[in-house]
Amino acid sequence: MSARLPRGFADRGPAELAATRDMLDTIRKVYERYGFEAVETPAFEYTDALGKFLPDQDRPNEGVFSLQDDDEQWLSLRYDLTAPLARYVAENFDRLPKPYRSYRAGWVFRNEKPGPGRFRQFMQFDADTVGSGSVAADAEICMMAADTLEALGIARGDYVIKVNNRKVLDGVMEAIGLAGDANAGRRLTVLRAIDKLDRLGVEGVRLLLGPGRKDESGDFTKGAGLDENIADLVATLFRPGQGSPQIPWDSIKNIPLAHVGWAERERSFIQDLEFIESNYLTVDMFGFVTWDLLRKNQLEWNDTLETGIRELIEISRLVEKAGFARDRIRIDPSVVRGLEYYTGPVFEAELTFEIPGDDGKPVRFGSVGGGGRYDGLVSRFRGEKVPATGFSIGVSRLAAALQKLGKLASAEPAGPVVVVPRTAALAPHCMRLVQRLRDDEALRALPGFAAEMYLGGGSFKGGLRYADKRRCVVAIMIGESEAEAGKAVVKDLIEGAEQAKAIETNAEYRAQRLAQFEAAEAELPAAIREILARHTV
RNA sequence: GCAGCUGUAGCUCAGUUGGUUAGAGCGCCUGACUGUGGAUCAGGAGGUCGGUGGUUCGAGUCCACCCAGCUGUACCA
Numbered sequence: 001m002s003a004r005l006p007r008g009f010a011d012r013g014p015a016e017l018a019a020t021r022d023m024l025d026t027i028r029k030v031y032e033r034y035g036f037e038a039v040e041t042p043a044f045e046y047t048d049a050l051g052k053f054l055p056d057q058d059r060p061n062e063g064v065f066s067l068q069d070d071d072e073q074w075l076s077l078r079y080d081l082t083a084p085l086a087r088y089v090a091e092n093f094d095r096l097p098k099p100y101r102s103y104r105a106g107w108v109f110r111n112e113k114p115g116p117g118r119f120r121q122f123m124q125f126d127a128d129t130v131g132s133g134s135v136a137a138d139a140e141i142c143m144m145a146a147d148t149l150e151a152l153g154i155a156r157g158d159y160v161i162k163v164n165n166r167k168v169l170d171g172v173m174e175a176i177g178l179a180g181d182a183n184a185g186r187r188l189t190v191l192r193a194i195d196k197l198d199r200l201g202v203e204g205v206r207l208l209l210g211p212g213r214k215d216e217s218g219d220f221t222k223g224a225g226l227d228e229n230i231a232d233l234v235a236t237l238f239r240p241g242q243g244s245p246q247i248p249w250d251s252i253k254n255i256p257l258a259h260v261g262w263a264e265r266e267r268s269f270i271q272d273l274e275f276i277e278s279n280y281l282t283v284d285m286f287g288f289v290t291w292d293l294l295r296k297n298q299l300e301w302n303d304t305l306e307t308g309i310r311e312l313i314e315i316s317r318l319v320e321k322a323g324f325a326r327d328r329i330r331i332d333p334s335v336v337r338g339l340e341y342y343t344g345p346v347f348e349a350e351l352t353f354e355i356p357g358d359d360g361k362p363v364r365f366g367s368v369g370g371g372g373r374y375d376g377l378v379s380r381f382r383g384e385k386v387p388a389t390g391f392s393i394g395v396s397r398l399a400a401a402l403q404k405l406g407k408l409a410s411a412e413p414a415g416p417v418v419v420v421p422r423t424a425a426l427a428p429h430c431m432r433l434v435q436r437l438r439d440d441e442a443l444r445a446l447p448g449f450a451a452e453m454y455l456g457g458g459s460f461k462g463g464l465r466y467a468d469k470r471r472c473v474v475a476i477m478i479g480e481s482e483a484e485a486g487k488a489v490v491k492d493l494i495e496g497a498e499q500a501k502a503i504e505t506n507a508e509y510r511a512q513r514l515a516q517f518e519a520a521e522a523e524l525p526a527a528i529r530e531i532l533a534r535h536t537v
Numbered sequence: 538g539c540a541g542c543u544g545u546a547g548c549u550c551a552g553u554u555g556g557u558u559a560g561a562g563c564g565c566c567u568g569a570c571u572g573u574g575g576a577u578c579a580g581g582a583g584g585u586c587g588g589u590g591g592u593u594c595g596a597g598u599c600c601a602c603c604c605a606g607c608u609g610u611a612c613c614a
Binding site for chain 2: 007050051063064079080082083110112113115116118192213220221340341420422460461462463464465466467468469472475477479480481489491493496497498499500501502503504505506507508509513514516
């Protein structure tokens with residue numbers, strides 16, 4: 001039998017654990033400052049509570065890890081933290097304050113094809129506001145996401161929280177005649193195509209919206225089958241970075257409304273925009289461009305679309321007033337996200353900086369989190385409607401990005417002070433000594449201080465080799481003569497290694513006892529503190 | 538899932554048109570060094586060449602299938 005790690009799972013060493021712990025701590029502080037409170041739910045849920053099982057099968061869908069309980073009920077490992085929260089809120093609805101603001105971190109599991117940076121178990125850190133239908137809740141979540149990324153050390157300008165609204169997408173679908181249950185499949189295809197804008201570009205997406213697309217490997221993806229001009233319209237409309245469309249603000253303002261003959265509702269909508277400050281230009285323009293494109297294609301404006309755009313404008317207004325400019329939170333119509341349960345605003349946190357990859361080509365990390373409004377999730381468990389919105393950070397992915405940025409400790413933490421007995425008979429003497437170090441007030445006050453006696457057998461040098469591998473800074477050596485004299489030899493391992501680089505010959509090496517000195521037992525803590533201080537800053 | 542590429546020591550890789558006992562560097566272990574990691578020197582362990590079957594006098598090398606990995610694509614609640 002060979003020892004092997006299951007595909008798509010990862011072991012984590014001390015360096016990674018320490019880094020993740022720091023990261024979670026930082027995120028938690030931001031969330032708590034916003035007034036969110038902690039909750040934890042288990043890794044397993046009843047499969048139906050996760051809301052995903054195929055209609056005509058009694059077996060849970062692939063994609064989740066599932067097993068049958070002894071009462072034959074299906075259990076699944078959670079694939080995100082949102083569905084379990086909905087279950088928790090529904091189950092404890094009466095005693096929770098509303099709106100309920102909660103955060104939680106935990107492992108989630110997906111039974112999918114793993115890849116570089118894609119695991120079948122990974123950590124998410126979520127925050128949600130349940131019980132508020134106000135777009136202020138959505139705006140706040142976006143603000144918090146931006147603050148969180150900055151708290152983690154990502155500079156302003158190196159990230160952006162992109163915001164869109166499912167109602168806009170739905171409204172456009174409606175306008176191009178894809179409303180209704182009969183078109184659900186094609187709607188999905190269109191949404192997926194839009195989702196790929198950043199990767200495939202406008203051309204690729206236009207193909208996906210129309211006849212279909214063949215990729216480099218020759219694989220063919222079936223398209224949505226839209227008419228060419230409609231595909232054009234959709235691809236243009238949801239182009240990413242829509243922030244600077246071709247039409248300048250002035251030309252919108254100066255449109256002679258009466259002359260174009262807009263319907264009353266449309267006119268009032270556009271007139272509204274005139275009162276909006278220039279910072280909301282993106283949404284305004286998007287609204288106008290949408291309106292204009294629809295009109296040119298003889299398609300109708302609709303309520304869903306208007307509501308969606310008005311919500312986006314409102315969110316822009318809120319975050320702007322709170323001091324979040326467009327370099328942090330930005331409306332981007334190409335954001336699609338979670339195709340299933342989102343009902344309103346959707347968000348995506350994206351890292352915008354590039355880093356040279358292994359092959360030298362610049363690599364973007366892209367999305368490190370996302371979320372949105374899911375007004376239907378909790379109500380699956382209760383009669384009444386419970387609006388909710390939330391955001392989820394992909395911890396592992398973000399950690400990888402931070403590591404590349406150098407914002408995360410990547411080195412293994414320094415090892416303990418190791419006391420090495422010269423012979424086995426000295427073990428009691430050393431054990432007493434090491435315990436005195438652990439009990440020393442001043443040493444204990446040092447962050448991360450640890451002391452241990454070398455427990456390995458073999459030769460004396462084994463102890464030093466061990467200290468080396470553990471990245472220890474200080475070794476204490478005790479032989480018979482030292483024990484009798486109540487003394488110890490203290491060695492600065494880092495300084496010793498440094499000095500050894502200059503040594504060329506064996507004789508010289510033997511002659512030197514690099515970076516070590518003898519100290520009385522009582523002076524040990526002070527000597528150790530001095531060496532540690534030398535190397536920890 | 539589909540397509541293309543790749544599988545030689547713990548790691549990174551060599552291995553000539555198919556030809557003897559398959560190599561290197563790093564790492565690991567042991568020793569030298571009067572009681573010392575890191576320097577130096579000497580030695581050692583470790584591979585059914587991803588697996589199975591085939592072609593051949595002979596296969597790490599050629600062929601088929603399988604498995605695994607990488608890349609793209611699809612899916613990702």
